[in-house]
Amino acid sequence: xxxxxxxxxxxxxxxxxxxxxxxxxxxxxxxxxxxxxxxxxxxxxxxxxxxxxxxxxxxxxxxxxxxxxxxxxxxxxxxxxxxxxxxxxxxxxxxxxxxxxxxxxxxxxxxxxxxxxxxxxxxxxxxxxxxxxxxxxxxxxxxxxxxxxxxxxxxxxxxxxxxxxxxxxxxxxxxxxxxxxxxxxxxxxxxxxxxxxxxxxxxxxxxxxxxxxxxxxxxxxxxxxxxxxxxxxxxxxxxxxxxxxxxxxxxxxxxxxxxxxxxxxxxxxxxxxxxxxxxxxxxxxxxxxxxxxxxxxxxxxxxxxxxxxxxxxxxxxxxxxxxxxxxxxxxxxxxxxxxxx
Amino acid sequence: xxxxxxxxxxxxxxxxxxxxxxxxxxxxxxxxxxxxxxxxxxxxxxxxxxxxxxxxxxxxxxxxxxxxxxxxxxxxxxxxxxxxxxxxxxxxxxxxxxxxxxxxxxxxxxxxxxxxxxxxxxxxxxxxxxxxxxxxxxxxxxxxxxxxxxxxxxxxxxxxxxxxxxxxxxxxxxxxxxxxxxxxxxxxxxxxxxxxxxxxxxxxxxxxxxxxxxxxxxxxxxxxxxxxxxxxxxxxxxxxxxxxxxxxxxxxxxxxx
Ligand code: SF4
Ligand code: SF4
Ligand code: SF4
Numbered sequence: 001x002x003x004x005x006x007x008x009x010x011x012x013x014x015x016x017x018x019x020x021x022x023x024x025x026x027x028x029x030x031x032x033x034x035x036x037x038x039x040x041x042x043x044x045x046x047x048x049x050x051x052x053x054x055x056x057x058x059x060x061x062x063x064x065x066x067x068x069x070x071x072x073x074x075x076x077x078x079x080x081x082x083x084x085x086x087x088x089x090x091x092x093x094x095x096x097x098x099x100x101x102x103x104x105x106x107x108x109x110x111x112x113x114x115x116x117x118x119x120x121x122x123x124x125x126x127x128x129x130x131x132x133x134x135x136x137x138x139x140x141x142x143x144x145x146x147x148x149x150x151x152x153x154x155x156x157x158x159x160x161x162x163x164x165x166x167x168x169x170x171x172x173x174x175x176x177x178x179x180x181x182x183x184x185x186x187x188x189x190x191x192x193x194x195x196x197x198x199x200x201x202x203x204x205x206x207x208x209x210x211x212x213x214x215x216x217x218x219x220x221x222x223x224x225x226x227x228x229x230x231x232x233x234x235x236x237x238x239x240x241x242x243x244x245x246x247x248x249x250x251x252x253x254x255x256x257x258x259x260x261x262x263x264x265x266x267x268x269x270x271x272x273x274x275x276x277x278x279x280x281x282x283x284x285x286x287x288x289x290x291x292x293x294x295x296x297x298x299x300x301x302x303x304x305x306x307x308x309x310x311x312x313x314x315x316x317x318x319x320x321x322x323x324x325x326x327x328x329x330x331x332x333x334x335x336x337x338x339x340x341x
Numbered sequence: 342x343x344x345x346x347x348x349x350x351x352x353x354x355x356x357x358x359x360x361x362x363x364x365x366x367x368x369x370x371x372x373x374x375x376x377x378x379x380x381x382x383x384x385x386x387x388x389x390x391x392x393x394x395x396x397x398x399x400x401x402x403x404x405x406x407x408x409x410x411x412x413x414x415x416x417x418x419x420x421x422x423x424x425x426x427x428x429x430x431x432x433x434x435x436x437x438x439x440x441x442x443x444x445x446x447x448x449x450x451x452x453x454x455x456x457x458x459x460x461x462x463x464x465x466x467x468x469x470x471x472x473x474x475x476x477x478x479x480x481x482x483x484x485x486x487x488x489x490x491x492x493x494x495x496x497x498x499x500x501x502x503x504x505x506x507x508x509x510x511x512x513x514x515x516x517x518x519x520x521x522x523x524x525x526x527x528x529x530x531x532x533x534x535x536x537x538x539x540x541x542x543x544x545x546x547x548x549x550x551x552x553x554x555x556x557x558x559x560x561x562x563x564x565x566x567x568x569x570x571x572x573x574x575x576x577x578x579x580x581x582x583x584x585x586x587x588x589x590x591x592x593x594x595x596x597x598x
Contacts, residue, residue, distance in 0.1 A: 066483025311474025
């Protein structure tokens with residue numbers, strides 16, 4: 001699919017914003033349980049970062065729409081459309097962050113704050129899933145239509161937000177207890193995220209598609225070749241659903257994103273973790289944040305361009321490497337395939 | 342949405358589902374349906390279908406009906422299949438639930454899937470959700486467009502009754518396109534689907550398209566030479582092999598005599 005840069009910005013930036021929020025909420029919870037709470041100003045600063053990231057993502061997504069004034073209508077179908085759900089949940093999340101920050105500001109009872117934080121985490125998870133399922137439920141785009149998509153969107157958002165949160169904690173010299181707890185959580189997230197990503201990439205290498213040129217045309221013949229697209233110039237069908245830029249380099253880009261999104265932040269955070277324990281200088285979180293952001297952008301770009309829409313069969317643009325399922329194929333003689341030539 | 346067994350036919354016999362039935366056996370690939378579709382709709386009630394750079398290089402524009410051509414088989418056992426494709430007005434249209442604004446909707450009374458251009462925000466989600474690639478974004482108007490099944494023709498009381506059909510159906514010189522209610526078992530389209538083995542595209546996506554295609558048909562005569570009782574007749578057989586080599590090897594022999 002053609003990468004829609006506004007959507008890449010939205011999913012990466014708002015995802016990181018959501019991750020920062022979860023970082024701050026869990027950080028304060030762990031500090032609270034250990035009796036050494038994070039100073040309110042630190043959390044409020046962090047919320048400012050989360051808000052800035054989320055609003056920047058929302059602003060970018062706004063450019064995706066051609067009729068911005070009608071944007072409010074996008075909440076109409078929240079019962080059916082994941083996109084609509086995302087549009088509903090985004091302002092709830094932003095509003096929730098503002099409320100959460102205000103509670104700190106007025107010095108509300110810690111229990112109220114923690115309860116709000118917990119509710120916020122639920123909203124964040126719902127928002128991650130809504131954003132990802134916009135793509136994840138398009139089952140005939142085989143690269144997208146998988147449970148890996150929501151898991152990956154959630155983990156990528158949490159990881160990239162986590163390093164931003166860690167940078168804020170570092171600069172504000174947050175208490176060691178909360179910082180260490182969150183750093184340990186980071187390694188869990190990063191390792192699970194990396195494993196999920198590798199499994200996801202591996203899955204996409206040997207992908208099966210039940211849709212073939214035969215089912216697309218309803219002609220049961222092994223040799224079908226496109227002769228004419230019916231148009232001398234590119235059309236919406238050939239431009240929107242098919243993207244060939246950097247086709248040979250996508251493997252390298254995947255490697256770059258894995259290094260920048262997982263390995264570099266893990267190394268930086270490991271350094272910081274050891275530094276905190278040994279009383280040294282923990283200063284690498286901002287490096288991790290920049291690296292993770294870059295990695296997340298590359299990752300999302302690859303995600304978009306790797307999607308192969310079923311309609312590409314009609315234009316000879318469906319990659320041959322996505323084979324029909326051999327198990328289904330072996331039963332071909334008995335299966336009620338459409339009659340053809 | 343993907344399932345190995347296609348979902349069972351809905352028992353919607355009572356509700357109307359208008360659709361096109363396209364006969365691949367007679368379609369000659371002349372693009373008349375595409376051209377008339379563009380012509381009718383660009384001058385129709387819903388505003389023009391924008392073209393970009395119409396007289397320059399890289400011309401592109403909105404078309405509701407595109408025709409591709411495929412080669413099936415290998416020379417010499419080859420057939421050329423012309424394949425017109427417009428919105429299928431799917432019974433379980435995947436483009437409808439995804440639209441966040443309700444701009445895309447399926448009419449209850451006749452099953453036509455339409456876009457309300459006044460509500461569309463141009464998010465393009467529906468075009469990703471359509472497995473058939475039958476939606477076209479109008480970059481000038483900033484809204485998604487698609488075949489309307491000529492909803493502005495088929496109910497137009499000012500037209501003579503026999504012209505109240507989609508423009509592409511009227512235009513097709515090969516009469517490869519027919520139009521009607523596929524849920525009415527006695528309609529012309531239902532009969533064609535029944536009698537000529539009409540089928541749906543990509544049944545595995547579960548979209549349950551309303552438009553049907555009729556396959557290529559070949560007439561095979563099973564003739565057992567022993568049963569032929571005609572006497573003193575000559576049969577001339579040009580073998581395929583010889584025709585391929587450019588020779589005219591003609592075998593003639595008598596049957597039964
Ligand atoms: S063919 Fe595509 S646009 Fe038309 S109803 Fe089906 S899913 Fe929607
Ligand atoms: S592009 Fe328009 S019609 Fe399509 S899903 Fe978005 S709002 Fe609905
Ligand atoms: S039914 Fe009308 S809008 Fe649809 S393809 Fe035919 S001419 Fe075009």
